[in-house]
Amino acid sequence: MKKLLVSFAIAATLGLGASAAYAGTLDDVKAKGFVQCGVNTGLPGFGNPDASGKYTGFDVDYCRAVAAAIFGDPDKVKYTPLDGTERFPALQSGEIDLLVRNTTWTMSRDTTLGFTFAGVNYYDGEGFMVHKSLGVAHVDELKGATICVQGGTDTVTGLADYFKKKGLEYTPLVIDKLADVNAAYEAGRCDALTTDRSGLAANRLQMKNPDDHIILPEVISQEPLGPVVRNNDVQWFQVVKWVSNALLDAEYLGITQANVDDMLKSEDSAVQRFLGVGDNNFGKSIGLDAKWAYNIVKALGNYGEVYDRNLGPKTPLGLERGVNAQWNNGGIQYGMPIL
Amino acid sequence: MAVADAGRISSPRDRWYNNPTVRSIAVQIILIVAVVGTIAWFANNTVTNLRERGIASGFDFLGKRAGFDMTTFLNTNSESTYGYMLLAGLVDTIIVAILAIAIATVLGLVVGIARLSSNWLIRTIATVYVEFFRNIPPLIVILFWYLGVLATLPNIRDAIQIGPDFSLSNRGIFMPRPVLGPNFHIVIIAFVLSLVIAWAVRRWAHARRMATGQGFPSGWVGLGIVVVLTGGVFLATGDPLTFELPVKTRFNIVGGWTVTPEFASLFLALGVYTASFIAEIVRSGIMAVSQGQTEAARALGLRDGLVLRLVVLPQALRVIIPPLASEYLNITKNTSLAVAVGYADLVAVGNNVLNPTGQSIEVVAVWMAFYLGLSIIISLAMNWFNARIALTER
Numbered sequence: 001m002k003k004l005l006v007s008f009a010i011a012a013t014l015g016l017g018a019s020a021a022y023a024g025t026l027d028d029v030k031a032k033g034f035v036q037c038g039v040n041t042g043l044p045g046f047g048n049p050d051a052s053g054k055y056t057g058f059d060v061d062y063c064r065a066v067a068a069a070i071f072g073d074p075d076k077v078k079y080t081p082l083d084g085t086e087r088f089p090a091l092q093s094g095e096i097d098l099l100v101r102n103t104t105w106t107m108s109r110d111t112t113l114g115f116t117f118a119g120v121n122y123y124d125g126e127g128f129m130v131h132k133s134l135g136v137a138h139v140d141e142l143k144g145a146t147i148c149v150q151g152g153t154d155t156v157t158g159l160a161d162y163f164k165k166k167g168l169e170y171t172p173l174v175i176d177k178l179a180d181v182n183a184a185y186e187a188g189r190c191d192a193l194t195t196d197r198s199g200l201a202a203n204r205l206q207m208k209n210p211d212d213h214i215i216l217p218e219v220i221s222q223e224p225l226g227p228v229v230r231n232n233d234v235q236w237f238q239v240v241k242w243v244s245n246a247l248l249d250a251e252y253l254g255i256t257q258a259n260v261d262d263m264l265k266s267e268d269s270a271v272q273r274f275l276g277v278g279d280n281n282f283g284k285s286i287g288l289d290a291k292w293a294y295n296i297v298k299a300l301g302n303y304g305e306v307y308d309r310n311l312g313p314k315t316p317l318g319l320e321r322g323v324n325a326q327w328n329n330g331g332i333q334y335g336m337p338i339l
Numbered sequence: 340m341a342v343a344d345a346g347r348i349s350s351p352r353d354r355w356y357n358n359p360t361v362r363s364i365a366v367q368i369i370l371i372v373a374v375v376g377t378i379a380w381f382a383n384n385t386v387t388n389l390r391e392r393g394i395a396s397g398f399d400f401l402g403k404r405a406g407f408d409m410t411t412f413l414n415t416n417s418e419s420t421y422g423y424m425l426l427a428g429l430v431d432t433i434i435v436a437i438l439a440i441a442i443a444t445v446l447g448l449v450v451g452i453a454r455l456s457s458n459w460l461i462r463t464i465a466t467v468y469v470e471f472f473r474n475i476p477p478l479i480v481i482l483f484w485y486l487g488v489l490a491t492l493p494n495i496r497d498a499i500q501i502g503p504d505f506s507l508s509n510r511g512i513f514m515p516r517p518v519l520g521p522n523f524h525i526v527i528i529a530f531v532l533s534l535v536i537a538w539a540v541r542r543w544a545h546a547r548r549m550a551t552g553q554g555f556p557s558g559w560v561g562l563g564i565v566v567v568l569t570g571g572v573f574l575a576t577g578d579p580l581t582f583e584l585p586v587k588t589r590f591n592i593v594g595g596w597t598v599t600p601e602f603a604s605l606f607l608a609l610g611v612y613t614a615s616f617i618a619e620i621v622r623s624g625i626m627a628v629s630q631g632q633t634e635a636a637r638a639l640g641l642r643d644g645l646v647l648r649l650v651v652l653p654q655a656l657r658v659i660i661p662p663l664a665s666e667y668l669n670i671t672k673n674t675s676l677a678v679a680v681g682y683a684d685l686v687a688v689g690n691n692v693l694n695p696t697g698q699s700i701e702v703v704a705v706w707m708a709f710y711l712g713l714s715i716i717i718s719l720a721m722n723w724f725n726a727r728i729a730l731t732e733r
Contacts, residue, residue: 144593145589152691174681175680175681
């Protein structure tokens with residue numbers, strides 16, 4: 001129903017708004033005093049409400065980083081929990097300012113939806129989880145299996161592509177709500193569950209007995225996940241893009257939540273530029289103040305800290321950095337320099 | 340008054356802009372222009388804004404390859420087009436709607452009659468049924484069947500076997516599928532022929548009773564004709580029907596017919612939920628027939644069953660049919676709750692078309708057009724039926 005309302009909202013905004021090139025998301029956000037951020041309805045580690053209804057997670061921290069950069073206060077965010085099918089209409093209609101909901105950067109989304117991706121916060125790939133009792137060790141053994149998948153995601157397409165390529169028959173069960181997909185899989189309605197591998201790790205934790213389920217080793221697709229904004233507002237796009245870069249740059253420069261105040265005294269000019277020390281003011285070029293990046297790190301830490309806090313080996317998800325390590329540390333995460 | 344005063348010079352009433360006909364036409368034209376203009380303004384704004392934001396629009400996507408798989412009644416795969424996928428979703432919607440309408444009608448009729456039963460137990464059970472189901476939202480009823488009943492069935496590897504070839508598990512009901520042999524059309528011809536003969540017998544019996552008052556068990560004779568003729572031809576053609584049996588494989592039971600839990604929960608939920616409303620409609624219809632009719636029929640010596648069938652129900656139908664049409668429309672529209680359980684209906688398929696194409700306005704337009712079309716067809720059919728059973732005054 002909500003979906004329908006959102007769709008009507010788009011029709012209304014697109015229909016009513018006389019055709020002025022819309023911009024000024026940053027001004028709107030500053031005026032209303034918070035960032036309206038679209039997040040997952042409940043994916044542990046990425047976007048998940050805790051017992052008190054407060055959202056936490058890796059994607060949520062990106063929303064908070066944007067708020068910290070603009071307001072110096074990471075709590076100035078309001079969250080809109082969104083399903084796979086609800087997320088794009090919500091962004092198109094302007095219901096949210098920013099979508100950080102483990103959303104894969106694909107060409108069609110980047111070019112035909114009126115969106116633009118502001119970076120990659122997590123390099124992922126589609127994988128499979130199966131009931132351990134089935135004795136399945138590889139995806140190719142799943143011939144003839146029933147596979148649960150969440151509707152309105154590109155996982156549905158990845159699944160169809162892979163099984164077609166391998167010439168394997170399967171029965172898809174496509175369900176809209178992530179919680180319902182998990183429940184159907186867990187009840188044995190499906191033999192396997194497919195989604196992004198980070199999501200599998202999160203979903204597995206939600207099972208009654210996580211040890212009864214194994215994640216198969218194969219990765220069948222490229223799933224670069226990242227924050228998304230509308231493509232009609234370059235300034236707002238720059239803000240979100242450079243918040244992403246700042247998180248990565250901070251880790252590269254060795255600036256952490258703990259040492260950020262000490263780093264203000266650093267002689268390293270790259271660090272000084274980052275923290276807006278002296279007459280450095282890179283925030284001005286994106287409509288923010290000189291301390292924008294300082295505020296991000298002060299509030300949330302750098303990319304590595306955000307990762308470790310939400311997804312890393314010490315969390316229940318226990319995801320190693322892998323390809324998401326810095327480029328000089330065996331990974332492919334790379335922050336564009338603030339220069 | 341009607342004759343114009345010859346000596347009168349032109350009065351204000353004679354001016355063309357004061358002419359009532361001209362005025363009413365002008366008002367209507369202005370109204371039409373305003374409505375069409377507003378719609379055009381909306382449409383133009385939408386198209387312009389979509390273009391400026393670089394959001395794809397138009398219905399070209401319907402012809403493109405969908406690239407995803409869903410389990411539908413029609414044979415679809417990832418090579419099917421978006422348009423065909425949506426069509427498959429429509430077919431799934433129609434199938435579950437028709438079957439739910441059928442079961443809701445039968446169940447509603449039975450419960451509605453039972454509500455008026457003189458037997459306390461039957462009456463109370465029917466009342467409890469109605470009060471229970473009509474006071475629960477349909478979504479909850481669907482989830483009750485899906486999670487409360489069907490999901491609690493055993494795992495497919497421990498499926499409950501009923502006979503050698505039927506089995507019941509949380510993946511659905513598996514049963515043999517009849518495969519028609521090359522000579523099966525002969526059996527169908529025989530069946531149709533036997534129906535025609537049975538109908539002729541019935542007509543003859545009716546005419547004879549009208550003429551002589553003598554009864555004839557045309558129902559039983561007709562049934563006998565159908566069974567003997569069709570059965571005889573079936574045996575004579577020699578094995579025109581075989582069965583494809585469900586076979587257990589490593590993960591699933593394949594082959595045969597499968598009723599999925601998603602379909603079953605939606606069908607049962609919409610059936611039992613709407614039956615509670617139909618029961619009340621049936622009850623009100625029966626109560627609208629005056630008690631004197633029943634008494635008069637009894638006085639003529641008709642048995643209770645015949646009183647109901649020949650006197651009460653035909654009159655009650657006139658009260659029942661119009662609200663019944665609304666219930667049928669409700670069932671059809673409530674099938675969209677399928678998304679809750681993952682039955683690939685029109686909305687569920689549309690959601691998956693919406694994601695890769697991002698064309699929400701177009702997909703919503705397709706949804707609205709399809710539901711509107713279905714609803715209009717149901718309304719027309721029910722109006723036709725209503726007109727047919729309307730009281731013919733003599």
